[in-house]
Structure formats: C-alpha cells, structure tokens
Amino acid sequence: MLNIRRFVAGVDEPPWVEVLNASRKGRDDWRTVTTEEMLLQEKENPSFDVEGRFIAELDGKPVGAVHANVDKQREERRGIIRFDVIPESRGRGIERRLVEIALRELKARGMAIAQASVDSRELDYVGLLEGLGFRQVRVGSMMEMELANISHGIGENSQVAIRPLEKSRAEDIELFTLFENETFREHFNFRRGSVEDTRYFLFSDMHYGSYKEVFFAALDGEIVGFIGAAIDEKYNLEHNLETGKAGDIFTIGVLKQYRRTGVGARMILHALEAFRAKGMIKATLGVDDYNPTEAMRLYEKVGFKVKKKDLVFERGL
Secondary structure, eight states, rough: OOOEOOOOOOTTTTHHHHHHHHHHHTTTOOOOOHHHHHHHHHOOOOOOOOOEEEEEEEEEEEEEEEEEETTTTTOOOSSEEEEEEEETTTSSHHHHHHHHHHHHHHHHTOEEEEEEEEEEEEEEHHHHHHHOOOOEEEEEEEEEEEEOOOOOOOOTTTTOOOEEHHHHOHHHHHHHHHHHHHTTSSTTTTOOOOOHHHHHHTTTOOOOOEEEEEEEEEETEEEEEEEEEEHHHHHHHHHTTTTTEEOOOOEEEOOOOGGGTTTHHHHHHHHHHHHTTTHHHHHHEEEEETTOOOOOHHHHHOOOOOEEEEEEEEEEE
C-alpha cells in the first residue's frame, strides 16, 4: 500500500537521505550525502526551504521523496520541484503522484510557475513531465576535461592579475556577493544572493571539502571578474578511483564590459593549474547551453567536452 505523507523535520531526515542516495546512485553529478549533512543544511543554509517536502512509503518502506521548493529570495513566483524514486519502485506511478502533490503544494504557497530538471537520459522522467503539461525551456551541460590537455594560448589576457578571496575579510565576501549578483542578473533562473548565502557556502556547504577557493581577476588594479574552484574529496572517492580525481569550477563571472577580452580564459587556466597542483587529473563544470555570454564556446576552446545533459521543464500553475 502506497502512503505519501508530509515530511517531519527532525524525524524524517534518515529516510529522506536513504531515498536520495538510492535513487541517485551512479549519477555523474551525485555523491552520497549523510543525515548529518542534511541536518546541517536545514539548520544553517539561509535559503533552504524547510517546507514543501513529502515522503512516499510503500508497505512502510520509504521509496520516494519530493520537495516543492520555494526560494523566498527569488523575485518571480517560481517554485522548484525535485523528486526521486528508488530504482526498484520506478514506473509504478509513484513519480506521478509525487509531482502532482508538489504542483498542488506550490500553487497553495502562491507560486505561478513550477520548474523541474531531469537528466536527459532519464526518458521516463522526461515523459512524465511532458505528460503533466511541462514544456522544455532550457538545456544544461555537465562538462569535463583532462588536465593533461590544458590548452594555453587561447586568447587569455596576460595583463590580468589573480588574487584569492580572503575568507577572513568581510570586504572580500561582500565583494564576491556583489559581483555574483551583477554578473548573473541577466541569466536564466537568476536569484539575488545575500552575504549570508555566501558565508554559508564558503564555510558550511556540504558539497565540497577542504579545498574551496574563489579567485578575483583584476585589470589595472580594478576587480573585473571572479572564479570559484573546489575539490569534493568524497565525490572523487565515489567516482574517480580508476579514472582520476577531479576538481570543479563551480562559478565564474566577468563584468559585462570586460567580456571577450581574455579575462575569462585567464581565470579558467588559473583554476585548472591550481587543480593540477593539487594532484587532480580532471576538471568539471556546469553550464547553461543558452548562456547569454556564450560561455560554452570558451569552455570548449579550453578543452572541456560535454559529459551529460540536463533538461529544464516548466509549466504554469
């Protein structure tokens, strides 16, 4: 018998984590999370939505989960649906029930648009969303490259000076927040970040380990861009024991007036060399295929290749 019930904070973290890890095991962009990490996120992440979560149980066993996520800092009334069903229970209608519940939840919470993302290879999930009236609005790519194949002489601006963000300096954290908001405000799904968001990510976020750096790029003494580079040791242990450890470029931005002047290329090469100095073999990054800066062309020029595609769907409520 299937029972779908609302998540109880402080009680349901273990079954929630169990479902996530079972359903996403083996995915290129996933590594195991723990109950402790989830509790930390609930407690410290200023933008985490503690509401809108439901668990599906089949004969008393957790088999699915959905989060009708409402980000209060997002200006437009768009809610995000994230749903998971363990492999042995997929295709039995549980996914549809979870998404339908999430749609009702988002509407009840005042959202006008529902959004969901799925791996393009998960054709059953793609078909489910299309059958529920969602339409594809975006494509994103996870890209990867071998650090042995770093291509210099790709137009990088040698006049750009690089310096690390100093996490002990409040001014640097504020500057990073300001620059992220400025450089991403024209991008799809933009939501204005806060200093509290930045602090959480730099000091508490569960997805990266001991190496998580942001570098500023300067021209003539003025900051014109930034890049974030991190290493998730846990991800590497789970994914790259045979193929080589990877570092991840998690963000990059250049002020509009300095784009296509070699600033981005200079920063990427700096991050890649930093990864190589740390013993990494590969680098990864995620990009919106329709990015208004045409960043994907630069990444391909550096040597990145597409590893997988994610599809973004939306529908009105």
